[in-house]
Amino acid sequence: MSLLEVRDVVVDYKTPGRPAVRAVAGASLEVGAGEIVGLVGESGCGKSTLGRCIVGLQKLSSGTVTLNGVPVTPVGRRVRPQADLGLQMVFQDPYSSLNPRRRIWRQVADGLINNRSDSTTRRTAIELLEAVGLSAADADRYPHEFSGGQRQRIAIARALAPKPSVIVADEAVSALDASTQAQVANTLVDLARDRKMGLLFISHDLSVIRHIADKVAVMYLGRIVETAPTASLWESRLHPYTDALVRAIPSLEPNAPAPVAPSGEVPDPAAPPSGCRFHPRCPVAMERCGTDDPALVMIDDTRAAACWHQPAGGPAVRLASLELQRRPRFDNESERQR
Amino acid sequence: MSLLEIDNLSIQIRDNRVLVDGVSLTVNEGEIVGIAGESGSGKTVTAMSALGFLPAGATAHGEVRIDGVDLLAMNPKKLRSIRGTEVAMVFQDPMTSLHPMLNIGTQLTEHIRVHQGLGRKAAWARAAELLEMVRLPDPHSALSAFPHRFSGGMRQRIAIASALACDPKLLIADEITTALDVTVQAGILDLLNRLRHETGMAVVFITHDLAVMNVIADRLYVMYGGRIAESGSISQVLNATRHPYTRALIDSLPEGAVLGQALVPIPGEAATPDRRPRGCAFNPRCAFAVDSCRSEVPELRELEVGHSAACTVDPFGSRLDRAQTHRPALSTLEDPHVAS
Numbered sequence: 056m057s058l059l060e061v062r063d064v065v066v067d068y069k070t071p072g073r074p075a076v077r078a079v080a081g082a083s084l085e086v087g088a089g090e091i092v093g094l095v096g097e098s099g100c101g102k103s104t105l106g107r108c109i110v111g112l113q114k115l116s117s118g119t120v121t122l123n124g125v126p127v128t129p130v131g132r133r134v135r136p137q138a139d140l141g142l143q144m145v146f147q148d149p150y151s152s153l154n155p156r157r158r159i160w161r162q163v164a165d166g167l168i169n170n171r172s173d174s175t176t177r178r179t180a181i182e183l184l185e186a187v188g189l190s191a192a193d194a195d196r197y198p199h200e201f202s203g204g205q206r207q208r209i210a211i212a213r214a215l216a217p218k219p220s221v222i223v224a225d226e227a228v229s230a231l232d233a234s235t236q237a238q239v240a241n242t243l244v245d246l247a248r249d250r251k252m253g254l255l256f257i258s259h260d261l262s263v264i265r266h267i268a269d270k271v272a273v274m275y276l277g278r279i280v281e282t283a284p285t286a287s288l289w290e291s292r293l294h295p296y297t298d299a300l301v302r303a304i305p306s307l308e309p310n311a312p313a314p315v316a317p318s319g320e321v322p323d324p325a326a327p328p329s330g331c332r333f334h335p336r337c338p339v340a341m342e343r344c345g346t347d348d349p350a351l352v353m354i355d356d357t358r359a360a361a362c363w364h365q366p367a368g369g370p371a372v373r374l375a376s377l378e379l380q381r382r383p384r385f386d387n388e389s390e391r392q393r
Numbered sequence: 394m395s396l397l398e399i400d401n402l403s404i405q406i407r408d409n410r411v412l413v414d415g416v417s418l419t420v421n422e423g424e425i426v427g428i429a430g431e432s433g434s435g436k437t438v439t440a441m442s443a444l445g446f447l448p449a450g451a452t453a454h455g456e457v458r459i460d461g462v463d464l465l466a467m468n469p470k471k472l473r474s475i476r477g478t479e480v481a482m483v484f485q486d487p488m489t490s491l492h493p494m495l496n497i498g499t500q501l502t503e504h505i506r507v508h509q510g511l512g513r514k515a516a517w518a519r520a521a522e523l524l525e526m527v528r529l530p531d532p533h534s535a536l537s538a539f540p541h542r543f544s545g546g547m548r549q550r551i552a553i554a555s556a557l558a559c560d561p562k563l564l565i566a567d568e569i570t571t572a573l574d575v576t577v578q579a580g581i582l583d584l585l586n587r588l589r590h591e592t593g594m595a596v597v598f599i600t601h602d603l604a605v606m607n608v609i610a611d612r613l614y615v616m617y618g619g620r621i622a623e624s625g626s627i628s629q630v631l632n633a634t635r636h637p638y639t640r641a642l643i644d645s646l647p648e649g650a651v652l653g654q655a656l657v658p659i660p661g662e663a664a665t666p667d668r669r670p671r672g673c674a675f676n677p678r679c680a681f682a683v684d685s686c687r688s689e690v691p692e693l694r695e696l697e698v699g700h701s702a703a704c705t706v707d708p709f710g711s712r713l714d715r716a717q718t719h720r721p722a723l724s725t726l727e728d729p730h731v732a733s
Contacts, residue, residue, distance in 0.1 A: 097574040098545065202662055203432070232431045232663065233601050234645040237656035244655070259574050262604075262647040266656055303579040305604040307648040309632050313608050316580035320530070320544060 057085035058253050059109065059142075059221045064118035066104050076325045078104040080277035081118070083351070086221060086253035091244060093268030093285070094257045095300070097321055101277040106225045106257045110144045111135075122221065140168065143214035145243075147226035149206035153198040159209050160184065160194035166216025183212040187242055204235035208242060215246065221253040222246075229258060240267050262304055265289060273297045276324055276332040279351055283358040291373060293360035296333045298374050331363065339364065339377040394461050395419040396595050397443055397480075397563055402455035404438055406448055410666040412438045414619040415455075417693075420563065423589055425596045427610035427627070429603055429642070433665035435619040436599050440565050443597065444480050445472040459563070478508050481556035485568040487548035491540040497524075498536035501555050508559045523554040527584060546577030553584065560592065567599045582609050604648040607631055612699075615639045618664035618674025621693055625700035635702040635709050638675045673704070681708040 061084040067075040078101040086092045096102045107113040109120050111129045120127045125138050143166070146152040154162060160180040164170050167179060181191045187208040198206055207227060214222055224243060228236040244267045247254040258264055264271055264285070271288050273281045273296065281294040292298040299317035306312070319336040322328055328335050334344035343363050352367035353359045364372050397420040404413040413435045420426045428436040438448060442457045445464040457464045459479055464472065484490045492500055501520035505511055511519060517536065524532035527550040540548060549569060556564055566585065570578040586609065589596055598610055606613055607627060614624045615638065623636035634640045641659045643649040661678040664670060670677050676686040685705055693703040696710070 097576055205662075233603070234431060234642060234659040234663070237645045237647075237658035241655055241658060260647075261575065266647045300576060303576040304648070305575075305579075305582070305602075305608040307604045307607050307631065307643065307646065309628055311608055313586070314575070314579035314582065316583060317576050320547065 057087045058090075058123060059084075059086040059255070060119075060121045061085070061105070061109060062119045062121075064105060064108055064120065065116045066101070066108060066113060067116045074325050077277055077327070078324060079108065080327075082274070082277070082279050084255075084272055084279065084282075086255055088220065088253055089248055089251040090270065091247055091254045091256060091268045093264030093271045094255060094274060095259065095261050095264050095271060096274035097259060097300075099276075099321055099324060100274045101324070102257050102259075102274050103225050105274070106144070106223045106255065109221075109255065110142045110223050111139060112144070137168075140217040141220040143217065143219040143222050145207070145210050145214050145222060145224040145227045148230055149203055149210050150198075152210050153206055155198050158195050158197060159201075163209065163213045163216055166213045168217055180212075180216070183215050184209070186215065186246070187212045188238075202235070203231050204239055207231065207239050211239075211242060211246070215250075218250075219252060221255065223255045223257065225257045226259070227256070228263060229260065236263065243267070261300055273300065276322065276327055278332060278361060280333065280362070281358075281360045282351070287358060291371075293354055293358060293365050293371055293374075294333075294362045295337045295339050295364075295374060299336075299338075331361075339374065395421050396460065397597070398456070398458040398461075399439065399442065400456040400458070402439065402442060402453065402457060404435075404442070404447060404451050404453045406451045406666075411619055411669070412448065412451070412666050413442075416616075416619075416621055418614055418621070418624075420595050420597060422562070422595055423593045424612065425585070425589060425598055425610050427598045427600070427606040427613040428616060429599075429601060429606055429613060430616035431601055431642075431663040433663055434616040435666075436616045437567055439616070440567060440597050440599055441482075443563065443565060444476050444482060474508075477504050477561070478559040479561060480563045480565065481559070481561035482565040482567065483549070483552050483556050483569045486572055487545055487552050488572075490552050491548055493540055496537050496539050497551055501536070501551070501558065504555075505558045519558070520554075523557055524551070526557065526588070527551070527554045529554070544577075545573055546580060549573060549577075549581055550584065553581075553588075557588070557592075557594075560594075562594060564594055564596045565599075566596055568601075569598075570605060571600060571602070578605070585609065603631065603643060603646060615642070618669050619666065620674065620690075620703065621701075622675065622704075623702040624693070625697075629697065629700040633700070633709075635696055635700070635707060636704050637679045637681050637706070637708060639702075640709065641678070641680075681706045 064079050064082050066079040067077050069075045082105055094102050104113060108115055111127045114129045122141055127139055128136055160177060163180040163183050164176050167176060170176060181194050184194060189208055228239050231239060240263060243254060256268060268285050271283060271285050272279050275296050281297045302315045305314045317336050330346045331344040331349050334340040349361045349363050351359050351361040354365050354371050355369045399416060399418040402413055402416045405411050416439055428440060430436045447453055453465055498517055498520055502516035505516040505519050520536055521532045524535055529535055529547060529550050570581050585596060588594060610627050613627050613630045615622045617638050622638045623630055630639060644657045645659050659678055664674040672687045672689055673691050676682040683706055691703045691705045693701050695701045
């Protein structure tokens with residue numbers, strides 16, 4: 056059994072007078088101790104909602120989230136069960152996740168289980184700040200005295216305070232400069248490895264995830280469409296959507312090919328397409344894809360995909376071999392060749 | 394004569410804080426020129442000067458010429474006639490750059506009518522044409538819709554359409570893809586590239602993402618601490634890098650790093666106008682810094698035709714052949730103090 060288990064989670068957002076929006080439509084995921092799992096997808100695919108479900112900030116419509124086999128209780132007015140403190144979150148925007156009017160050590164101390172105003176509390180808070188690369192001299196400062204990257208470290212220190220076993224980082228480096236992204240991402244990775252914590256790293260940026268994650272889960276319109284160890288994902292993709300994501304990443308290589316945008320727009324989650332949710336944008340869609348919804352099945356020992364081209368139990372079909380049967384491509388490609 | 398010529402531009406605000414320090418830059422017709430740098434490097438302030446905009450209370454020295462006419466010496470009325478027609482701008486956040494309570498048509502036709510003097514109907518037709526140009530699906534019904542109907546990528550297309558309304562010669566694109574998904578970003582980059590070929594418009598493209606620069610820009614200026622650290626063609630700057638800052642920036646990117654190895658961040662914090670070290674602004678973070686870097690500000694020197702760098706040490710100069718075949722990481726080079 057894994058440390059964190061997410062089983063068939065469904066989340067509906069209901070607005071009176073409108074159809075319910077199914078933000079997460081049956082997602083399953085596992086995170087082990089000391090394991091770094093990247094969750095990637097475009098905006099609106101439900102990855103943040105799933106992250107919020109895991110830490111209990113969002114009620115599930117159905118499905119379960121368990122930490123060490125114990126179900127996680129959604130945050131309410133009552134005191135949280137001690138066990139749920141093992142789940143902590145780092146948010147995207149370090150400018151709004153810290154209180155501008157309180158000294159940072161006090162904000163870090165908020166996360167401590169025995170938070171008293173005594174010297175031990177302060178010492179522990181300072182130790183946490185040091186663990187994320189800040190110094191004791193910073194403890195009495197206010198958030199505005201720090202840069203974005205430093206603030207994100209403070210937020211990480213606060214998340215570490217209750218000694219969590221899993222940290223959910225929701226776009227934790229996306230708002231930072233490229234050079235600072237590396238600093239903060241490295242801090243998170245080192246902490247997860249040293250303290251044997253699970254880390255669920257949610258990001259839209261596959262190129263960051265590629266570097267830090269052991270395992271990647273790709274999400275599209277509320278579904279997880281592919282999971283794979285990071286290295287094998289980079290070698291070949293099983294799901295056409297993952298392939299589209301990778302091909303859209305600009306490269307630093309000399310004379311790199313232009314990144315390719317997948318055709319069409321992300322559909323409205325309130326009215327998802329029939330069958331496979333990616334089929335209207337998929338370059339290799341078949342007739343069946345428009346009617347039947349593929350389930351996420353194991354293709355080999357480590358990889359799973361939800362695509363009719365990939366038979367359960369393998370062998371995996373190379374997407375390149377389907378290339379020949381591609382239907383006429385979207386117009387911007389013919390434009391480029393001209 | 395180039396379309397945009399920024400000549401020795403310095404911009405100061407209160408307390409003598411220097412935002413931009415002696416920056417010179419040119420943009421030719423139909424060219425996509427990148428300005429890269431971290432937050433606080435002065436890249437946005439520099440680009441905004443091409444519209445004659447300066448930060449509140451700032452004083453500027455130097456010249457900013459569009460078609461040979463200096464914007465800094467121009468009266469406000471004349472400036473207004475240039476903004477939008479000669480030079481237009483697209484901003485980072487498509488969620489806030491459109492008015493939420495006016496429909497797209499109203500927002501797009503306003504400046505078409507003011508600048509080009511078209512009537513309501515003609516302006517509306519022109520707006521539909523613009524939306525078609527940026528490949529927005531169903532442009533006619535989009536005109537009567539409100540911004541909340543559209544996704545981030547579609548809003549950014551609308552913002553670009555709005556900027557194109559009066560056929561500007563120069564488009565300033567300030568981090569226009571930073572807030573977007575990679576898939577949407579790919580579409581916007583493709584659009585910009587197509588537009589410059591179709592209309593001959595020049596683009597100043599600002600981003601801190603060098604991988605995006607690599608696929609879109611023809612030439613690149615790398616800024617640090619309000620000055621230009623390195624400039625040249627995209628392959629000169631990225632493949633035959635001469636400035637330690639550019640090198641460190643490339644190495645810190647996930648795209649530049651070796652798979653399976655930890656990312657290599659640049660140590661320390663970026664220089665800002667409040668906190669700018671003496672001498673070369675990059676010296677406290679630089680692996681190659683020598684004593685003179687702490688006291689003297691290095692001049693931007695031309696090293697090859699079109700390729701300049703502002704570094705007195707020039708640690709990669711002697712290794713140029715090697716740098717061209719593969720980019721060495723900082724750590725693989727010998728002790729910089731010995732090498733210099």
